[in-house]
Amino acid sequence: MTKPYRDNLPISADGFMDQFMRLKRGSVSRRHFLGVTGLGLATAVFGRFPGAGQRAYAAGDLGTQMSIATWPNYHDPATFENFKAATGVAVEVNVFGSNEEMLAKMQAGATGWSLFVPTNYTISTYSQLGLIDELDLSQVPNFDPATQSARFTSEGKVDGKTYALPKNWGTTGFCVNTAKLKTPMQSWKDFFEVAQTEADGRAMVHDYQLTTIGSALVSLGFSFNSIKPEELAKAEELLIKVKPHLFAINSDYQPSMRSTDAWLTMCWTNDGAQLNRDMPELAYILGKDGGEIWTDFYAIPKSAPNKPAGYALLNYLMDPQNAVKEHIANGAPTTDSRVIALLPAEITSNKIVYPDEASLTPLEFGAAVTLTDPGRAELMARFKSA
Amino acid sequence: MELTPKAKKTMVTAALIGPAAIWLFVFMVLPFFAILVFSVGERAPAGGYQPAFTFDQFANLGARAAAFVNTLTLAPIGAIACLLIAYPLAYYLAVKVDPRRRLLLVSLVVVPFWTSMLVRTYSWMYLLGARGIPHVLELIGIENVRLINTPGAVLLGIVYGYLPLMILPIFVSLEKLDRRLLEASADLGAKPISTFFNITLPLSLPGVMTGVALVTILLLGEYLIPQLLGGGKVFFIGNALVDLFLQSRNWPLGSAIAVTLVIVVVAVLLISMRIAWRFAGTRQIDLV
Numbered sequence: 001m002t003k004p005y006r007d008n009l010p011i012s013a014d015g016f017m018d019q020f021m022r023l024k025r026g027s028v029s030r031r032h033f034l035g036v037t038g039l040g041l042a043t044a045v046f047g048r049f050p051g052a053g054q055r056a057y058a059a060g061d062l063g064t065q066m067s068i069a070t071w072p073n074y075h076d077p078a079t080f081e082n083f084k085a086a087t088g089v090a091v092e093v094n095v096f097g098s099n100e101e102m103l104a105k106m107q108a109g110a111t112g113w114s115l116f117v118p119t120n121y122t123i124s125t126y127s128q129l130g131l132i133d134e135l136d137l138s139q140v141p142n143f144d145p146a147t148q149s150a151r152f153t154s155e156g157k158v159d160g161k162t163y164a165l166p167k168n169w170g171t172t173g174f175c176v177n178t179a180k181l182k183t184p185m186q187s188w189k190d191f192f193e194v195a196q197t198e199a200d201g202r203a204m205v206h207d208y209q210l211t212t213i214g215s216a217l218v219s220l221g222f223s224f225n226s227i228k229p230e231e232l233a234k235a236e237e238l239l240i241k242v243k244p245h246l247f248a249i250n251s252d253y254q255p256s257m258r259s260t261d262a263w264l265t266m267c268w269t270n271d272g273a274q275l276n277r278d279m280p281e282l283a284y285i286l287g288k289d290g291g292e293i294w295t296d297f298y299a300i301p302k303s304a305p306n307k308p309a310g311y312a313l314l315n316y317l318m319d320p321q322n323a324v325k326e327h328i329a330n331g332a333p334t335t336d337s338r339v340i341a342l343l344p345a346e347i348t349s350n351k352i353v354y355p356d357e358a359s360l361t362p363l364e365f366g367a368a369v370t371l372t373d374p375g376r377a378e379l380m381a382r383f384k385s386a
Numbered sequence: 387m388e389l390t391p392k393a394k395k396t397m398v399t400a401a402l403i404g405p406a407a408i409w410l411f412v413f414m415v416l417p418f419f420a421i422l423v424f425s426v427g428e429r430a431p432a433g434g435y436q437p438a439f440t441f442d443q444f445a446n447l448g449a450r451a452a453a454f455v456n457t458l459t460l461a462p463i464g465a466i467a468c469l470l471i472a473y474p475l476a477y478y479l480a481v482k483v484d485p486r487r488r489l490l491l492v493s494l495v496v497v498p499f500w501t502s503m504l505v506r507t508y509s510w511m512y513l514l515g516a517r518g519i520p521h522v523l524e525l526i527g528i529e530n531v532r533l534i535n536t537p538g539a540v541l542l543g544i545v546y547g548y549l550p551l552m553i554l555p556i557f558v559s560l561e562k563l564d565r566r567l568l569e570a571s572a573d574l575g576a577k578p579i580s581t582f583f584n585i586t587l588p589l590s591l592p593g594v595m596t597g598v599a600l601v602t603i604l605l606l607g608e609y610l611i612p613q614l615l616g617g618g619k620v621f622f623i624g625n626a627l628v629d630l631f632l633q634s635r636n637w638p639l640g641s642a643i644a645v646t647l648v649i650v651v652v653a654v655l656l657i658s659m660r661i662a663w664r665f666a667g668t669r670q671i672d673l674v
Binding site: 128371 | 449
């Protein structure tokens, strides 16, 4: 008599379900689960066949999991699926509302992130505080400094050492629902005037000191980055006067603009492009009087629990073939000429994504000092609680 | 070895309260101690905390006075609004309803807790937003009504979210009510309304005060509802704390505000218990 086939299985059906429920409850690790159920062995065997779990983007042990900290609506979700298919590493995505919040999490201790997306003006502070390491560019062969536009990428270097590689650049303008608002607007001065009149109760500003205070400063004729107390006092006066007329103070403005609850909002390039793509009446305008131009970078925290996977994802994203999909999905302009060559003409000719050089001239990059200046932080708190 | 009865008793006590005591010590007392230490420190130049011994942060509490005022007005208003809606419903459930259907109806009060508060608050965002109720109003000719991001929307979210916490304690206190007292009152010639005010209401006060205290205390730390339904324009202490820790990274001031908030909560508890004792003439209302 032959033995029942079940005796040859590494685990009984009941045992399998028991282990599976323990895994779901989190009482055992995935590694333990794969071990005792034999699935790990199966994966390893199948993994030897071509097409199942190649590791084209890095050598070495990448593990099975990593986290990235980034911005809302900022990636093509397929990117992480494809990365998992290529490397076996699942990417957990954490979404943030401001650079301050990212920095606060890093200052509080280990974040669990193996890659994150800080904006240009924060990188020198991260490196001074010892929260990020110099990048080992030998692990990112897909990055080519020769094809990068130095205008946007210079702040990735501190004292000649590369701490961060560019993701994309962009601008901070405003988005107007032209079906609801008829006043022509060209400047931040117009923005704050219309917010108190025609767009009463329908305008949004960011929950973010850099852009909200910066744009108010610009509308008064001051620098976007000012920390002069008398100029900040004027900006505060304006913001507090505007506040009763606002719809919301919130950096997640896409839902409200799409539902037409809000008709006017401060807006980043990529959101402006996404909104305009889906609702053509939503126009994106750069202030003639100034505003912000920025670059978001990829950096690896010193405390990263899975640096090999962080580098692997970074290298994957620096591959123009992968990066181009990200740009098509999120609508932000690229710093890499190899990617521009691959982008479809309707994106490279889109004036929201690639504006005329003249409209960029009055814009300023955010300054590092605004991140840590207590005066701006307190102003924002007084504005919100007023 | 034979344990003495006294040792046995000590061990039983330790086994009963040990787990809760350890939990509270590790996750409540120790963090609170850390917050106390932070509150006498200084903000580091790049944000965060650096050691110091100064009461500057407490002197600077006035910088968040607006948040304290907002919270200390909206929390009691929210609690009273909850009470006004919850009391008649709890009375109906405890006194008037057919006992065979009581369990079902009381369970329905708890059902909303099966879904996350966040999901329910988001649902309100869509209901109150332009594609929700205002859209229906447009169909009958009322244009451009804005409901979302108003103090009214915040109050609605508060009442919706905390109503069950008010209904349940009042229901319990009314259900325990000795019906013979009501019969005696009627026998002695009291009208129903005077029976309610002289007997039912005073005897249900412990439930009312428990409900009011529960809702008020939770509201003092509320953060989500003003953020989501108030559009970030209605600023509670909870919102001030989030900003101080996550945006301006002034941890010492945030800690000083947190310490002050704890003191306010304890004061609210003590005062509401005193009031309840006085009115109910009983000491059965122990919340702390």
